[in-house]
Amino acid sequence: MIPNTMMAWVLNSPGVLQLKEVEVPRIREDQVLIEIDRACICNGSDPGIFHGHEAYQTPLIFGHEASGRIVKKGKRVGWFELGQRVCWWFEAGAFAQYQAVTPGNTAMFQVPVNLTLDEAPVMELVLAACRALMEVRPEKGRRTVSICGLGPSGLVLVQYARALGYEHIIGWDLYETRRNLALLLGADEVYDPAWMTDGQLQDIPESDVGVLMMGDDCLPGEPTVTAFMRTIRTGGLVVSYGHPEGGCRFSPYVFQARNLWMKGPVNDMDVIRRRGEEVIGMVTDGRIKIEPLITHRVYFENFLPAFENVLEHPEEQIKVILKWRDQQ
Structure with a gap:
């Protein structure tokens, strides 16, 4: 009753x-x-x-x-x-x-x-998390994906990307426990953006697709999203998924110079x-x-x-x- x-x-x-x-x-x-x-x-x-x-x-x-x-x-x-x-x-x-x-x-x-x-x-x-890639399927010239933010949604997306057939999955997160779990769930490599230098960025494999799953950026210096965009190949796609309360900052110069394009998750x-x-x-x-x-x-x-x-x-x-x- x-x-x-x-x-x-x-x-x-x-x-x-x-x-x-x-x-x-x-x-x-x-x-x-x-x-x-x-x-x-x-x-x-x-x-x-x-x-x-x-x-x-x-x-x-x-x-x-x-x-x-x-x-x-x-x-x-x-x-x-x-x-x-x-x-x-x-x-x-x-x-x-x-x-x-x-x-x-x-x-x-x-x-x-x-x-x-x-x-x-x-x-x-x-x-909710899978919406980020529901219409971004792996295809010729689109086999590598980077995920910035390995909270719950990012950890789901690591697994979904692998199940969809993405060949190389890269994760970014501040917290070691999340990075380690991402590796267990299918990520090929993970990085801590707090310790990223220009030289290290150049060593990260370029991604065809980058997904922004992060919240508010709490790091000093260049915005994390700008650094992340530097690792997306010229002409690549950025999917904006996260909900940072303070908004998202990035360099329009880097975005434009790399000829990137951006879309949101499926609604x-x-x-x-x-x-x-x-x-x-x-x-x-x-x-x-x-x-x-x-x-x-x-x-x-x-x-x-x-x-x-x-x-x-x-x-x-x-x-x-x-x-x-x-x-x-």
Whole structure:
């Protein structure tokens, strides 16, 4: 039986989060109601939403990475059935016991049967990260890819790039633990941009595609993105994926002199649904692994200190899984 109220983490205003009792969402005919099994912190987007973002009006139920079972569905919802375990990209409101999701506005999938409850909510991140290369397939003259930022999204993209058939994968990240994990998950070589010199940049193999997965640049001197662009071949592609709160700085001279071009990740929902089926298959057969990304597990009531730790010490955790105390 679905209760009338539930517990949820509500962002009352920028920077003010509170665990409080709210009404269970009432669904429209085009929505499903999902009982949340697990959720997880988004290292990339959640900090920006927390601090205040033009796309999100407060108060709102925080969080957007979750998975669960459909417990109610509207009359206009096809394809999905009661009791199905599902994951989806993208709809906010996940840090609650129940969430209303609109399948027509999202890319929703049945969770692969071999995924555990803890792994399932990370599928939102997997689908989101893979958008960076969904329409940038390896082909003649496009076989090497560099990924700047080996947080959760970058580590997923290492695996997706390998599964797509990229022959050489290069990673950049400040933190040794992330660089080492990238090597285990399929990267061929990794670099710490904090110690990069002009001479070292010249020794890095040129990439056909460079993907910006990083957050705010915290290094002095030349912007990290500019240095990264120096390692992309003339005429190469830069995919801008990350969400730096302070914006992204780079030299237009380097960008123009190397005749680079830039695009964002796929946002066409039809493409994401179609390519997402391919991603689901890669997770199912083990080409994209989720368990190595999970570093912490906490109860929902302990979310706030866990989130503060993500903000203050991003090097200490990759994916933080959340569950309600009475769940298995």
